[in-house]
Amino acid sequence: MRVLLVEDEERLVASLRDGLRTAGIETVHARTGREGLALAQTEGLDLMILDIGLPDQEGFTVLRRLRVTGSDLPVIILTARTSAEDTVRGLERGADDYMAKPFSLDELLARIRLRARKAPGPDDDPVLRVGRCELDPIARTLTCDGEPVSLSPRELQLAHLLMAADGDVVSRPRALDEVWGAAARDNVLDVYVGYLRSRLGADAIETVRGVGYRFVG
Known part of the structure; x- marks a missing residue:
C-alpha cells in the first residue's frame, strides 16, 4: 500500500x-x-x-x-x-x-x-479468501477446505472482520467496537474466538498477545 x-x-x-x-x-x-x-x-x-x-x-x-x-x-x-x-x-x-x-x-x-479497500463493483469478487477458508459476505456463507461451516450471525460477523484484515492483526478494541459496540464486555471477544476455533480449528486464529487476533485460516 x-x-x-x-x-x-x-x-x-x-x-x-x-x-x-x-x-x-x-x-x-x-x-x-x-x-x-x-x-x-x-x-x-x-x-x-x-x-x-x-x-x-x-x-x-x-x-x-x-x-x-x-x-x-x-x-x-x-x-x-x-x-x-x-x-x-x-x-x-x-x-x-x-x-x-x-x-x-x-x-x-x-x-x-x-x-x-475499494468498494466492490459489478466486476469485483467480494469473496474473502484466507488460507483454506472462503467467506462470501453476500451469501453469508463460510467454507473451509470446501466444506460449509455453520456459524451464528455474530460469529460470521467476527469471522468477516478478521478475514477482511487480510493477514493483519485486528486489535481487541476494534473487534469489540465493530462487532458488539462500545459497551461490550472485554471477555465476550475471547468467548467468540473460542467458538470460531472450535468450528474452524485451533490454529485458524492466531492470538497476538497484548494486541488482538489474526486470521490465518
Missing part, C-alpha cells in the same frame, strides 16, 4: 512514516497543498492523509481542488481542528474520514485499510 502524507509538521511526519513503515505501508510526503495536489496525480497511490493547517492553503482547498479533477483517491483528514463545523465541512468537500489529533496509530491504520 502507498499513502500520500500531506503534512507540514516535521516531527509528526517522521513519527507517522515510521509507524506506517512498520505496518508495511509506503509513504510519499508533501509539505504543502500544492505539492500534495501534484503528487496526488501520480499513479500507484492508495490513499491521502491530509492536514488542514498547511502553510500555503487550507486542506479544505486542497480537497476541493482534488475532487474537481475527478480524482476518487480516498482522503483521511488528520487535524487538530475538531469542531463539528470543520468536520462537516471536510466531509462535504469529499473527505472519506476525519480524525482528530492527537490520535491512536492503531486506529489510524484501521481507518487507512478500511478506506483504501
Whole structure:
C-alpha cells in the first residue's frame, strides 16, 4: 500500500512514516497543498492523509481542488481542528474520514485499510479468501477446505472482520467496537474466538498477545 502524507509538521511526519513503515505501508510526503495536489496525480497511490493547517492553503482547498479533477483517491483528514463545523465541512468537500489529533496509530491504520479497500463493483469478487477458508459476505456463507461451516450471525460477523484484515492483526478494541459496540464486555471477544476455533480449528486464529487476533485460516 502507498499513502500520500500531506503534512507540514516535521516531527509528526517522521513519527507517522515510521509507524506506517512498520505496518508495511509506503509513504510519499508533501509539505504543502500544492505539492500534495501534484503528487496526488501520480499513479500507484492508495490513499491521502491530509492536514488542514498547511502553510500555503487550507486542506479544505486542497480537497476541493482534488475532487474537481475527478480524482476518487480516498482522503483521511488528520487535524487538530475538531469542531463539528470543520468536520462537516471536510466531509462535504469529499473527505472519506476525519480524525482528530492527537490520535491512536492503531486506529489510524484501521481507518487507512478500511478506506483504501475499494468498494466492490459489478466486476469485483467480494469473496474473502484466507488460507483454506472462503467467506462470501453476500451469501453469508463460510467454507473451509470446501466444506460449509455453520456459524451464528455474530460469529460470521467476527469471522468477516478478521478475514477482511487480510493477514493483519485486528486489535481487541476494534473487534469489540465493530462487532458488539462500545459497551461490550472485554471477555465476550475471547468467548467468540473460542467458538470460531472450535468450528474452524485451533490454529485458524492466531492470538497476538497484548494486541488482538489474526486470521490465518
